[in-house]
Amino acid sequence: MENPLKVIQVGVGGFGLSWFELIQTYEGVEVVAVVDQLDGSLEAAKHRATNQVQTFKGLEEALEVVEADFILIVTPPSTHASLAKLAIKHGLHVMMEKPLTNTLEEGRRLLAFTKKHPKKVMISQNYRWNSQIQTVKELLIQGAIGEVEYGDYYFNKATRFGGWRDEYENILLQDMSIHHFDILRYLLEKEVTEITATSFRPSWSWFKGMPHANVNLMFEQEIRVSYTGRWAGKGRKTPWNGELRLVGKKGAIELVDDRVFLYDDEDDKPKEVPIKTRELTDRLVSLELFIHSILKDTIPPTSIEDNIKSIELTAAAIAAAKTGEKVVLSHHLQ
Numbered sequence: 001m002e003n004p005l006k007v008i009q010v011g012v013g014g015f016g017l018s019w020f021e022l023i024q025t026y027e028g029v030e031v032v033a034v035v036d037q038l039d040g041s042l043e044a045a046k047h048r049a050t051n052q053v054q055t056f057k058g059l060e061e062a063l064e065v066v067e068a069d070f071i072l073i074v075t076p077p078s079t080h081a082s083l084a085k086l087a088i089k090h091g092l093h094v095m096m097e098k099p100l101t102n103t104l105e106e107g108r109r110l111l112a113f114t115k116k117h118p119k120k121v122m123i124s125q126n127y128r129w130n131s132q133i134q135t136v137k138e139l140l141i142q143g144a145i146g147e148v149e150y151g152d153y154y155f156n157k158a159t160r161f162g163g164w165r166d167e168y169e170n171i172l173l174q175d176m177s178i179h180h181f182d183i184l185r186y187l188l189e190k191e192v193t194e195i196t197a198t199s200f201r202p203s204w205s206w207f208k209g210m211p212h213a214n215v216n217l218m219f220e221q222e223i224r225v226s227y228t229g230r231w232a233g234k235g236r237k238t239p240w241n242g243e244l245r246l247v248g249k250k251g252a253i254e255l256v257d258d259r260v261f262l263y264d265d266e267d268d269k270p271k272e273v274p275i276k277t278r279e280l281t282d283r284l285v286s287l288e289l290f291i292h293s294i295l296k297d298t299i300p301p302t303s304i305e306d307n308i309k310s311i312e313l314t315a316a317a318i319a320a321a322k323t324g325e326k327v328v329l330s331h332h333l334q
């Protein structure tokens with residue numbers, strides 16, 4: 001691209017560093033600065049820089065010195081809203097990691113702020129764009145199983161991060177399930193109307209909060225999805241996508257071990273559906289969609305306006321788990 005868009009990346013810790021490596025491979029973007037509070041993170045980024053890049057310990061300082069078109073936020077969720085507002089005030093667009101914010105209230109306040117200061121704000125819900133989820137999406141678009149009537153979702157991992165995740169009260173629902181809930185919204189093209197949930201912490205958990213949850217999601221047209229998530233799990237583990245079964249009158253689609261299977265009607269023997277190699281997947285699709293939205297002045301698919309509905313699901317599941325009561329989603333009441 002003749003004039004690549006200039007980006008300041010904020011946060012080059014665990015995931016940020018891999019973002020930094022990835023974004024430097026994308027032609028339409030030039031990383032002009034990297035910001036992180038920790039010297040160690042900045043040093044690690046410098047070692048991975050393919051061009052000269054300025055480093056700063058705070059975004060404010062970077063914005064005073066460097067001209068950029070957008071920021072990429074890859075810091076802990078509690079910092080997302082303030083960093084986004086600061087960048088928007090300086091006239092920059094914002095792309096950020098999930099979850100939008102730590103709480104729904106913060107997310108709503110940020111959404112209100114972006115309405116007053118219109119800039120592109122997009123959350124990279126990268127799981128939508130991986131090849132497995134895209135294959136399932138294509139089957140649904142082709143009508144391979146007819147209208148989906150129910151689904152089952154299962155996620156089982158045992159992941160030790162350390163740091164901020166260990167302190168969260170409902171870690172699975174706050175940090176991980178948003179991917180799976182957002183995938184469901186994307187695949188079904190429906191919103192959730194009500195949720196019941198429980199969450200719990202097994203005795204051996206290294207997370208202080210609840211790494212396990214069972215959530216029943218009722219989507220529009222009474223499509224029921226039963227979701228089971230385990231993040232301090234034992235036994236056979238699933239990939240990050242989890243395992244998903246969607247069932248319609250004409251059959252079922254299953255995503256198991258990142259392979260996609262199509263069951264025709266009541267057939268017990270599935271056909272494996274090949275997963276196409278794609279030029280861009282995952283975070284690079286997020287990036288491409290975001291750049292397109294800036295250049296063409298369009299609304300990206302996982303804009304803040306859309307993403308607030310995914311974080312609403314997290315908040316509703318947490319509220320349902322805490323109270324034991326069914327939560328009716330607010331947009332459904334409007």
Ligand SMILES: NC(=O)c1ccc[n+]([C@@H]2O[C@H](COP(=O)([O-])OP(=O)(O)OC[C@H]3O[C@@H](n4cnc5c(N)ncnc54)[C@H](O)[C@@H]3O)[C@@H](O)[C@H]2O)c1
Nearest residue numbers: 011012013014015016036037038041074075077079097098
């Ligand atoms: N989409 C995915 O698959 C995926 C995977 C992992 C993490 N994430 C998300 O990425 C984000 C970061 O997660 P992580 O695992 O990299 O966390 P991390 O703790 O490993 O790294 C965070 C980095 O941000 C820096 N930081 C914190 N506050 C800052 C501030 N105000 N200004 C500048 N730097 C600051 C820290 O010093 C650290 O280097 C989170 O929102 C997380 O949910 C997404």
